[in-house]
Amino acid sequence: MYNRATSITCNSMNSKNLNPNVSVDCVVFGFDNERLNVLLIEQKPLNKSIKPQSALPGDLVMEDESLDQAANRVLRELTGLKGIYLCQFKAFGDPQRVRDVKDLAWLQTYREYPQARVITVAYYALVKMHDFSPEASSFADKVYWCDVHNVPPLAFDHNQIVIEGLKTLRREFEAHRIGFELLPKKFTLSQLQRLYEIITDKKFDKRNFRKKILRENILIPLPEKQQGVLHKPAQLYEFNLRELAELGAFNGDTVEIY
């Protein structure tokens, strides 16, 4: 049972005029040339005896910001990350999604209306892990990257959100050409193939992959080779940004907020 004042009214308890019924959650995937990871935070437990729980970075939406703005703000506040293109993929609204006993202590500590029903709007993003060094904020004890194949039990319905986010990511990655910011400026075709294989979770034939990718005319061979490797050094390439832009490869069809 709860009672609240929102909107134009500013509740004195609550410097941040939050909407108690709507949140955003961010499924940020990070690629590190080896594995696909997802960004998690560890909730600060109520008291030290309670085992801390992991969760997606997410929080209530403020009354005067859009959903896109909220997603960017929340990610920045909880993890320090900014300048990441977040793409909305689904709203989760099961009436019981914040009612599990495992989440009660956290809700009572951090939410003004712990009983409020919360619908969450989920966003995903894909970044180069080493470009971003997430840092824990006051709300979270830790922020860490976690292999998508090894996600622990998370708060609320966040495991389901991760799964649906992954599905969306893979669908989008195969359909459009997202994810070209994930490699070093100069890279080899094998690195690119590994990127494709890790994200789509499929294997490709080396010759066919190279044929296909070179045919698309989005790579520029450089007058350089790998150095210091203990095998035949590979040709280095960079992306043809002009071509990619024409194909609408960057950031879907919406506009960046931050």
Added chain:
Amino acid sequence: MYNRATSITCNSMNSKNLNPNVSVDCVVFGFDNERLNVLLIEQKPLNKSIKPQSALPGDLVMEDESLDQAANRVLRELTGLKGIYLCQFKAFGDPQRVRDVKDLAWLQTYREYPQARVITVAYYALVKMHDFSPEASSFADKVYWCDVHNVPPLAFDHNQIVIEGLKTLRREFEAHRIGFELLPKKFTLSQLQRLYEIITDKKFDKRNFRKKILRENILIPLPEKQQGVLHKPAQLYEFNLRELAELGAFNGDTVEIY
């Protein structure tokens, strides 16, 4: 400025315990062998002098129902339609989306908290128009089908929602094989081609279309022809439901609610 009681509290003014911050809107597309239409309702104006405004069927979510349930309930209550597979496609959360002066009168008449910020979760569906006879409810003066090329100015941000719904519909229609319930049981290849052309808003070559569709093995030719037409009568077909089911053609990958 508003104050409210929700959730476990049942407000005596409000037999239906609605969440003031979250709504659902339904973009129901109807195909009538000629055109693609969208289902609209006409809002009951506050007083007779105000020009009535059209809108998508939509309303606030109840505290104890899921978003999918809400979408189905709202559509049924406002238009009488049920048994329609609704698919969530996007949440709209601009803080100003219910702040336009054009919508003030309606909000003040029908909403307990007219100032509340409302995030809406939009659903789309595609049905055979003549299978459904929408009927106006107490909340709406009229319910009617409207050619998607001629949508009038709508309440709130509903024009934008229709546009995004159409984009989603077309993308899904081309990707998967939805929409096979839209033709009569027995139909001609020309009818099927017209369906494709109207929904995707493209033209196809007759020979190539037939080759492609027959190759897929989803049609069964019937020992029957058209009758009473003033030209060469066409072969009739029916769908190979067994094949279609295997291809996962029906209703995406989620489960029907009602």
Added chain:
DNA sequence: CCAAAAGTGTTCTTGTTACACCCATGA
């Protein structure tokens, strides 16, 4: 016999799959 829509085949190009061996380097 006319109007109207049905029905039909070929060619060209492009993309997809499957598959196995030699090459350049540093240790």
Added chain:
DNA sequence: TCATGGGTGTAACAAGAACACTTTTGG
């Protein structure tokens, strides 16, 4: 000289695009 990953070509097949004339019916 060896281990390691880099680099290459061909054949078979499937899918997509372009294109024009004959057929059957009712009026």
